[in-house]
Amino acid sequence: MKQGLKLIFQHLSGLLTKKINGSCVCALITKTDVGLFAVDPEDFAVGRELRMHGKYGTDEIERVKPFLTPDSRALIVGAHIGTLAIPISKLCKEVVAIEANPNTYELLTKNITLNAASNCQAINIAASNKEETLQFLLSRSNSGGSKRVPKNKEYIYYYDKPEEVSVNAFSLDQYLDDTEFDIIVMDIEGSEYFALQGMQNILSKAKLLAVEFIPHHLKNVSGVTVAQFLSVIELHFSRLTIPTQNITVEAPGFLPTLSDMYNREQGDEGILFTNV
Numbered sequence: 001m002k003q004g005l006k007l008i009f010q011h012l013s014g015l016l017t018k019k020i021n022g023s024c025v026c027a028l029i030t031k032t033d034v035g036l037f038a039v040d041p042e043d044f045a046v047g048r049e050l051r052m053h054g055k056y057g058t059d060e061i062e063r064v065k066p067f068l069t070p071d072s073r074a075l076i077v078g079a080h081i082g083t084l085a086i087p088i089s090k091l092c093k094e095v096v097a098i099e100a101n102p103n104t105y106e107l108l109t110k111n112i113t114l115n116a117a118s119n120c121q122a123i124n125i126a127a128s129n130k131e132e133t134l135q136f137l138l139s140r141s142n143s144g145g146s147k148r149v150p151k152n153k154e155y156i157y158y159y160d161k162p163e164e165v166s167v168n169a170f171s172l173d174q175y176l177d178d179t180e181f182d183i184i185v186m187d188i189e190g191s192e193y194f195a196l197q198g199m200q201n202i203l204s205k206a207k208l209l210a211v212e213f214i215p216h217h218l219k220n221v222s223g224v225t226v227a228q229f230l231s232v233i234e235l236h237f238s239r240l241t242i243p244t245q246n247i248t249v250e251a252p253g254f255l256p257t258l259s260d261m262y263n264r265e266q267g268d269e270g271i272l273f274t275n276v
Contacts (some may be wrong), residue, residue, distance in 0.1 A: 017183070026040075027039060028041050033058075034087040037086075040107065043141065046081065057087075061084060061087050063270065065158070067207050073180060074088050075172075076184070076185045078099065078188040080099065080108070081111055082111040084185060086115050094119050096181070100136060102167070105145050105146075108122050125169060126167045126168065126169035126191065127171075127194075127195035127198065128191065132169050133166050133167070137149060138162050138165060146162070148189075149192065172195065172199040186258075194209075195228050200232070206266070209236075211233075211270065211273070212269050213268050228257075238251050241272040
């Protein structure tokens, strides 16, 4: 009940913010500690954090820093408006930023220009295990929550009346010309299993995979088990760190640790798989 009321409040607050700014305002410019970012005035998640506090994702950036050098290449899958991709681009040679939501992609490209991030390449596709057309929800009060149409159509994915559109999806192993990346950061709201299936070659060369782990996404969006989720990861990495739990486990502990989190409905916005 409380969660439902919170979602309704976010949706109404986003609508009010958009109305106050006028129907012709498509973005607001925010000044943050890592640059300028254009945000959707209706976005009450990342957008609100940037408008109110001038920062977002600082902890995640700090966690990937040790794996980056000036010669590194980074792949950000689910780049949203660039709050991770653009700061990371200042720490490495090149960033490839994948974003499926066409509206968010427009803001991403504007933010790359605003911050003169010439080494950050934005690509407007969805990551999957094959070339296909996906039905995709464009979330409104939390545009970062945009996702493939879930297998189970729960209220939490539809409370803000998202538009459903078709997007082009590809295997990243097949789509990208260069498949060597030092780090991969992935936040694609339940499509992780399919995207990881389609990038086994990329994963085999990476030092770090930071990926969102949300139990209700596995259950309702992709419809896969924890074991299936791990099956496309565990061949490439030997260690798992879970920041919210403050624990690190070796490969034999992957399944019991994440299964326990799944059963407790405990998620993490960026669990870290490494080989060091």
